[in-house]
Amino acid sequence: MSTKEEYDCIVIGAGVQGSFTAYQLAKNNQKTLLLEQFVLPHTRGSSHGQTRIIRKAYEQDFYTHMMEECYELWAQLEREASVKLYRQTGLLVMGPENSQSYQLFKSTLQRNKVPMVTLTRDNFSQHIPHVNLAEGDGAVVDITAGILYADRALKTVQGQFQKLGGIIRDKEKVMDIKPGPIVTVSSSAGVYQAKSVVITAGPWANKLLTHTDLQLPLEVVKINVCYWKEKVPGSYNVKQRFPCFLLTEGEESKEHIYGLPSNEYPGLVKICYHMGSKTDPDQRDKQTDRSDIDILQRYISRCLPGLLPEPAVVESCMYTLTPDRHFVLDHHPSYSNIVIGAGFSGHGFKFGPIIGKLLCELSLGQVPSYDLSPFRIRRFQAKTKSAL
Numbered sequence: 001m002s003t004k005e006e007y008d009c010i011v012i013g014a015g016v017q018g019s020f021t022a023y024q025l026a027k028n029n030q031k032t033l034l035l036e037q038f039v040l041p042h043t044r045g046s047s048h049g050q051t052r053i054i055r056k057a058y059e060q061d062f063y064t065h066m067m068e069e070c071y072e073l074w075a076q077l078e079r080e081a082s083v084k085l086y087r088q089t090g091l092l093v094m095g096p097e098n099s100q101s102y103q104l105f106k107s108t109l110q111r112n113k114v115p116m117v118t119l120t121r122d123n124f125s126q127h128i129p130h131v132n133l134a135e136g137d138g139a140v141v142d143i144t145a146g147i148l149y150a151d152r153a154l155k156t157v158q159g160q161f162q163k164l165g166g167i168i169r170d171k172e173k174v175m176d177i178k179p180g181p182i183v184t185v186s187s188s189a190g191v192y193q194a195k196s197v198v199i200t201a202g203p204w205a206n207k208l209l210t211h212t213d214l215q216l217p218l219e220v221v222k223i224n225v226c227y228w229k230e231k232v233p234g235s236y237n238v239k240q241r242f243p244c245f246l247l248t249e250g251e252e253s254k255e256h257i258y259g260l261p262s263n264e265y266p267g268l269v270k271i272c273y274h275m276g277s278k279t280d281p282d283q284r285d286k287q288t289d290r291s292d293i294d295i296l297q298r299y300i301s302r303c304l305p306g307l308l309p310e311p312a313v314v315e316s317c318m319y320t321l322t323p324d325r326h327f328v329l330d331h332h333p334s335y336s337n338i339v340i341g342a343g344f345s346g347h348g349f350k351f352g353p354i355i356g357k358l359l360c361e362l363s364l365g366q367v368p369s370y371d372l373s374p375f376r377i378r379r380f381q382a383k384t385k386s387a388l
């Protein structure tokens with residue numbers, strides 16, 4: 001029988017969260033193995049694509065607080081690897097002035113003294129051309145917000161992890177996890193042992209957790225990532241200082257609509273609906289519902305007159321949603337040396353560096369740097385069930 005390779009920690013899943021966790025563990029001198037089921041890089045999970053929004057504008061203070069340090073960690077990685085991962089654009093938040101959601105965004109920015117600008121109906125079009133502010137809507141700009149170059153970020157953090165001596169094995173699907181004081185992980189290509197394991201499997205989290213007798217209340221949805229063509233090329237371009245934007249829940253739509261300036265595909269603006277239809281992550285492309293695109297078309301026709309209201313490109317991505325849309329960052333309830341990072345609910349990318357730090361702290365048995373009560377598994381209570 002072949003000998004089992006031994007590690008301090010094995011991280012399962014090389015998306016943004018697993019890659020940053022592995023990097024933090026290696027920085028803490030842990031002999032770390034990062035396992036990924038697909039050949040890297042791939043487009044089958046949640047972390048692919050050129051861009052993501054980074055922002056401090058949130059409805060809850062705890063996210064804004066975490067982002068303070070997180071911006072520094074992104075900048076640190078940029079310096080360490082001599083790459084540019086962040087571009088400041090600002091984030092325009094629009095929503096019904098009298099709605100709870102819009103007011104929460106605005107007050108969180110104010111309370112936390114985040115650099116911001118409040119736009120009035122009179123000066124709105126002077127600052128934000130080619131956008132119609134809906135009747136009754138207010139508008140504020142989170143100046144600190146911008147774009148993260150997602151694919152580049154993933155490649156960078158994985159590269160830094162390897163430079164620190166970390167090992168990545170891609171095209172190795174984890175097939176079994178045997179909990180114990182030493183955890184045994186069997187993949188399609190080998191058997192490994194480690195003092196601790198971190199599960200960051202994105203949409204596949206529950207499939208992996210079955211091996212540990214746990215199921216979380218997670219729902220996987222497919223997101224249609226839509227790009228819309230500018231009628232006049234350049235009008236919504238990042239170089240013209242067009243910002244990222246987010247529409248809070250209101251009459252316009254039940255969920256956020258959000259967009260990023262044209263950048264990665266010349267002449268095309270990425271605008272998506274913050275919800276999709278249920279899917280099995282292994283059957284993603286069988287989900288063909290396009291009702292979200294209808295909602296986007298209506299909004300674009302009404303409020304973004306410089307875009308053709310027909311998507312020019314539609315790509316796919318997945319969200320793994322928790323019932324309250326907050327993350328899961330916790331120890332396994334039965335096995336303290338198995339740590340879980342899951343349920344990033346479509347807004348986890350920007351937090352990658354801080355999530356890596358927190359999951360590393362949990363796996364080393366340290367006191368986490370932030371209050372993790374919003375992210376604990378026990379909040380689900382009755383919804384957490386035994387897998388067997």
Ligand SMILES: Cc1cc2nc3c(=O)[nH]c(=O)nc-3n(C[C@H](O)[C@H](O)[C@H](O)COP(=O)(O)OP(=O)(O)OC[C@H]3O[C@@H](n4cnc5c(N)ncnc54)[C@H](O)[C@@H]3O)c2cc1C
Binds near residue numbers: 272
């Ligand atoms: C369209 C879209 C737009 C978004 N926009 C933003 C945004 O603007 N800002 C923001 O902050 N966030 C955004 N997000 C959310 C963010 O991208 C996700 O929260 C984040 O990428 C989740 O990362 P993850 O590492 O948990 O999952 P994933 O990236 O899916 O990584 C999990 C990995 O685990 C691997 N894996 C699973 N099972 C196994 C196994 N058995 N063995 C080995 N490997 C396995 C998978 O192959 C995968 O690579 C967006 C997401 C989408 C889809």
Ligand SMILES: O=C(O)[C@@H]1CCCCN1
Binds near residue numbers: 053055347
């Ligand atoms: O995390 C974000 O910033 C984006 C925009 C808003 C909806 C979720 N995804």
